[in-house]
Amino acid sequence: MLGGMGLIPLDLGSDISAFLAEFGLIILLIIAMFVVMLYGLAYFSRYIEYQKLKEHKYLDEKILKMIDKVVHWVIIFLVVMLTLLAIQFKSPAVKEALIEFFYYFPAIFVVMVILFVVFVLVKILSRLMSSLRRQVTKGELLVEPPRFLSLTELLLKYTIYTMGIIFAVFGGLAALPSGGIKDWVVVNIFNPLGEKWPSFAFVVFTLVIAYILFLFVDSVLEDIKKRSKKFSPRVIDVFRSISRYLFIIVTSAVVGLILIGMVVTGTGLYVIAIGFVVTMSAILVVLAGPVRNILSGIVLMMADPFDEGDRVKILDNLVCDVLEMNLTLTTVKSLKGEMISIPNSEIMSKSIVNFTRSGTYAVTVEVKVSYEVAHEEVEEILLAAAEKTDGIADEPKPQVFGKDVDGNVIVHQLLAYIEHPGDMKRVKSELIYNIQEMSHEKGIKILFPE
The missing domain is CATH 2.30.30.60 (SH3 type barrels.)
Structure with missing residues (x-):
C-alpha cells in the first residue's frame, strides 16, 4: 500500500521534469519578455512625464498622452506576438493561426501607421494654430483677416484626412500579397472600371473637394454669424441653408453627369446633357423673381x-x-x-x-416776408427760433439765406441741423411753432410757402 502511494510522487516528478524539459526554455523566454515589457513600459511612462514638464512648440500634454498610450499598446502587442512565436514551435494550431495573421499583417501595419501619422499631424497642426492665435490675441502677430488662421487650419486638417485615407487604402492594398482579398478587389472593382477608372477617380475627387469647400464656406459663415453686428443670426442661417443646397445641387449635377457619362455614350449622352440644360434654364426662368431678390439681398x-x-x-x-x-x-x-x-x-x-450714418441731418424751413421788413430782423427771428428748439445741433450752426423773390415778398430759408434723425419730424414741428411765436412777438407777419 505504501509502495503504491510512493509511485504517485515519482510519476508526478517525472511528468514535471518532462514538461520542463520540453517547455522550460519557452516559459523562461515568456517570463523574460514580460519583465522586459514591464520595464520598458515604466521607463517610457517616466520619459513621457519628463517631457510633459518641458515646454514644446508642437507637442502638448494631450499629444504626449496619446503617444504614450499608442507606444504602450505597441509594446504589449509585440510581447504577445513574441510569446505566440515562441509557443508556435510546440503548437501546430498556433503556428497555423500566426501564418494566417502574418499573411495580412503588412497591410494592417501600413494602414495603422498611416492613420497614426495622420492623427499626430492633425494634433500638431491644432497645437501650432492655437499658438499662432495666442500670438494674434497678444498683438505679437498680425493676421488679416483674423479668421484666416481658423480657415487655414480647417482646410489643412481635412486635406490631411483626405490624403491619409487615400494613402491608407492604396498603401494597404499594395502591401497585401497576391491572391485573396487583393485579387478580389482587382477583379471586382478595378477591372470592371477599366477605362472608366479616371472618371470614377474624378467623381471621388469631386466629392472630396466639394465636402472640403462646403466645410470651408460653412466655417466662414459661422464666423460671420459670431462677429457680425450688421446682420441678425437668422439672416446668416438662411444664407447658410441656401449655400448648402447650392453645394448639394451643383455637386449632384456634376457627379450625376459623370456617372451617366460612364454608362451612356454617344448621342444618348448629348441628349441627356441638352435635357439637363433645358430643365435648369426653365427652372431659372420660373424662379427669376425670387433669385433676383436673393441676389439683390x-x-x-x-x-x-x-x-x-x-x-x-x-x-x-x-x-x-x-x-x-x-x-x-x-x-x-x-x-x-x-x-x-x-x-x-x-x-x-x-x-x-x-440719415443715421450721415451724422447731423439738415432741416430747412422757408418763410415769406414783405419787402418792408429788413432781412436782419427776419434773420434774427429765425436764428432765435432755431436756438430755442430742442434737438437742433450747435455745430454746424444754423444759417439763414435769401432764397428767392416772389412778387412783393422775399423767400427766406433757415438751414439747421438735428443730432438724431429719428427726431426729425418732432424737431421741425417745434421749430415752425417757435418761428410763429417769435414773429408774433416782434409784430412781423410771416407767411409760409404753400
Whole structure:
C-alpha cells in the first residue's frame, strides 16, 4: 500500500521534469519578455512625464498622452506576438493561426501607421494654430483677416484626412500579397472600371473637394454669424441653408453627369446633357423673381448701405426705419408707423439715403416776408427760433439765406441741423411753432410757402 502511494510522487516528478524539459526554455523566454515589457513600459511612462514638464512648440500634454498610450499598446502587442512565436514551435494550431495573421499583417501595419501619422499631424497642426492665435490675441502677430488662421487650419486638417485615407487604402492594398482579398478587389472593382477608372477617380475627387469647400464656406459663415453686428443670426442661417443646397445641387449635377457619362455614350449622352440644360434654364426662368431678390439681398449685404435700426430714405422719398434685413425682403417702419416689406430688388433700383450714418441731418424751413421788413430782423427771428428748439445741433450752426423773390415778398430759408434723425419730424414741428411765436412777438407777419 505504501509502495503504491510512493509511485504517485515519482510519476508526478517525472511528468514535471518532462514538461520542463520540453517547455522550460519557452516559459523562461515568456517570463523574460514580460519583465522586459514591464520595464520598458515604466521607463517610457517616466520619459513621457519628463517631457510633459518641458515646454514644446508642437507637442502638448494631450499629444504626449496619446503617444504614450499608442507606444504602450505597441509594446504589449509585440510581447504577445513574441510569446505566440515562441509557443508556435510546440503548437501546430498556433503556428497555423500566426501564418494566417502574418499573411495580412503588412497591410494592417501600413494602414495603422498611416492613420497614426495622420492623427499626430492633425494634433500638431491644432497645437501650432492655437499658438499662432495666442500670438494674434497678444498683438505679437498680425493676421488679416483674423479668421484666416481658423480657415487655414480647417482646410489643412481635412486635406490631411483626405490624403491619409487615400494613402491608407492604396498603401494597404499594395502591401497585401497576391491572391485573396487583393485579387478580389482587382477583379471586382478595378477591372470592371477599366477605362472608366479616371472618371470614377474624378467623381471621388469631386466629392472630396466639394465636402472640403462646403466645410470651408460653412466655417466662414459661422464666423460671420459670431462677429457680425450688421446682420441678425437668422439672416446668416438662411444664407447658410441656401449655400448648402447650392453645394448639394451643383455637386449632384456634376457627379450625376459623370456617372451617366460612364454608362451612356454617344448621342444618348448629348441628349441627356441638352435635357439637363433645358430643365435648369426653365427652372431659372420660373424662379427669376425670387433669385433676383436673393441676389439683390446678397449685394445689399456686401454693399452695406444701412444697418438694422437705421433711418433711411428709399424708393420714392420713403423715409423709414429699417427693422429687419432678409435675403429676399427688407422690412421697414414708416414715420406713420406702417410696417412695409419691400423686395430687395426694388430697394437696389433707387438711391438710398442713410440719415443715421450721415451724422447731423439738415432741416430747412422757408418763410415769406414783405419787402418792408429788413432781412436782419427776419434773420434774427429765425436764428432765435432755431436756438430755442430742442434737438437742433450747435455745430454746424444754423444759417439763414435769401432764397428767392416772389412778387412783393422775399423767400427766406433757415438751414439747421438735428443730432438724431429719428427726431426729425418732432424737431421741425417745434421749430415752425417757435418761428410763429417769435414773429408774433416782434409784430412781423410771416407767411409760409404753400
